[in-house]
Amino acid sequence: MTASTLARRGLGVTVVERSGDTGRTGAALSVPEGLLERITGLRSEQLPRTLAPGVQSWFAVHTALHAAAAADLGIHFRENTRVVEVGQDTDAAWAVTAEGERIHADILVGADGHRSVTRRHVAPDKSDARYAGQVLWIGVAEESAIGSRGWPASVAFQHGAGYTLIGYPLPGADGSTAPGARRLGWALYDSSRDDVLRGSGALVGSVVQHTLTAPEIPEHTFEELARDARRAFSGTWRDAMVDSIRRRAVIGTPVAEYVPDRLVRGRVALVGDAAHVANPMTGRGFAESLLDAESLGAALSSNPGRGDRTRALLHYELDRLDAVREFVRSGR
Ligand SMILES: Cc1cc2nc3c(=O)[nH]c(=O)nc-3n(C[C@H](O)[C@H](O)[C@H](O)COP(=O)(O)OP(=O)(O)OC[C@H]3O[C@@H](n4cnc5c(N)ncnc54)[C@H](O)[C@@H]3O)c2cc1C
Incomplete structure (x- = not known):
């Protein structure tokens, strides 16, 4: 730009x-x-x-x-x-x-x-953005892979088990905005997994190093996220999240913050x-x-x-x- x-x-x-x-x-x-x-x-x-x-x-x-x-x-x-x-x-x-x-x-x-x-x-003297204490798990699911049960019309928020889930309908890869042919993006705020970030080197001290790609996310973390999704959330957004986790198509972005001088x-x-x-x-x-x-x-x-x-x-x-x-x- x-x-x-x-x-x-x-x-x-x-x-x-x-x-x-x-x-x-x-x-x-x-x-x-x-x-x-x-x-x-x-x-x-x-x-x-x-x-x-x-x-x-x-x-x-x-x-x-x-x-x-x-x-x-x-x-x-x-x-x-x-x-x-x-x-x-x-x-x-x-x-x-x-x-x-x-x-x-x-x-x-x-x-x-x-x-x-x-x-x-x-x-x-102030060159690094600092970790803000949360990781954002992110995925995208195809509506066609989930099966219909009332497609979402707009952005949605759900809260449960200490998480906040944000769901947002996205156009399909061809630009289609017809319900059933779109993609469903979701992002889950999680403040309980600093250990996973540190263990993978995505977080060193208070400085965010990189986003966790799927192969870097431990298997037990995928299993816990799938279990928590089923327990804490409902409807199509839960299904989108479970579908992404099942395909191991998830990334984890540590949230950073920088206030400039x-x-x-x-x-x-x-x-x-x-x-x-x-x-x-x-x-x-x-x-x-x-x-x-x-x-x-x-x-x-x-x-x-x-x-x-x-x-x-x-x-x-x-x-x-x-x-x-x-x-x-x-x-x-
Ligand atoms: C998970 C997540 C969700 C977000 N959701 C939203 C949202 O819904 N709405 C919104 O408005 N914003 C959102 N943001 C913020 C938004 O993504 C950023 O503000 C925006 O991408 C910033 O754009 P940028 O071009 O400054 O930086 P980037 O998009 O980070 O681009 C930086 C570019 O510089 C290149 N680069 C980096 N280092 C070097 C180097 N040393 N040499 C050469 N090239 C280099 C990179 O390859 C990259 O192409 C979100 C951010 C995150 C992490």
């Missing part, structure tokens, strides 16, 4: 991304009305039909944004390229890749998520989860990232000269810092 916003304002952008964009999963995001139009400047009929506003799978959102950015000639993609360090002097900022290459630019924007490498440069240092700025990490319960991490991108674009437009870049970044920080601090606190 940041790359597209800046490219539309006439800046040449290089995106450096460690992923090869294959085999990604992830949870769900709420897509604001007109998001892609705002980001790309394209009309809705020029955009992918699978990305209607509403709750969408992470993958559908990423695919559509990526396609829009890749079609923009002002953006150069460097995938399968991991940044290990960020630096700057009075003339330029740079990213050092795992291969030792230095990629220079007037400014560098860290959009590298909750374990941001860029944040270490911007806020070296700064968003900018010189020629380097942070956006999205690199800048602020809030409890997913807020449901707003994605929308706040969009606001970061738009604010940064506006700041660079009102300070268009190359010599004005650092001033533009300070305007961005002034515009966003209080709002994002409040956003993260709201997740508590």
Whole structure:
């Protein structure tokens, strides 16, 4: 989103991304009305039909944004390229890749998520997001695999046995929103399994290291979750959860939190989860990232000269810092 916003304002952008964009999963995001139009400047009929506003799978959102950015000639993609360090002097900022290459630019924007490498440069005294005491178990089931007994119309919350379960209908892989042909996403808040996170290395000290993939989740944890699901929850959402657990198609994300003291240092700025990490319960991490991108674009437009870049970044920080601090606190 940041790359597209800046490219539309006439800046040449290089995106450096460690992923090869294959085999990604992830949870769900709420897509604001007109998001892609705002980001790309394209009309809705020029955009992918699978990305209607509403709750969408992470993958559908990423695919559509990526396609829009890749079609923009002002953006150069460097995938399968991991940044290990960020630096700057009075003339330029740079990213050092795992291969030792230095990629220079007037400014560098860290959009590298909750374990941001860029944040270490911007806020070296407070560079890690902290574990917030919960793991979120996440799965997606096909409605066609569950069998009908009154399909859910909207997002649902259930509480039981110390858990909170959130269920959200998602379009099918083909974009279908007809009940019976959709997918059912669910997420279970669990504050009782720090031992599983520590045992797998997903949590070290108070710093979240990574999301647990299914092969890392102990067999007894799957069995306990299936037992608790049957006991504590009801209806289609329970069935979706039991189906995902039976297929071992579950991931476990330790919830992290980061309240920033700064968003900018010189020629380097942070956006999205690199800048602020809030409890997913807020449901707003994605929308706040969009606001970061738009604010940064506006700041660079009102300070268009190359010599004005650092001033533009300070305007961005002034515009966003209080709002994002409040956003993260709201997740508590
Ligand atoms: C379980 C869960 C559920 C959520 N649900 C919602 C929701 O319903 N609604 C909502 O609005 N938000 C939700 N969020 C929050 C939302 O996912 C984030 O706010 C959003 O993904 C942040 O986007 P981002 O681009 O800043 O970071 P990410 O999505 O984390 O993207 C960072 C990118 O940087 C790349 N990268 C990282 N490090 C490097 C490196 N060193 N070199 C090169 N590339 C690198 C990564 O590969 C990745 O592509 C949820 C989060 C979680 C964990």
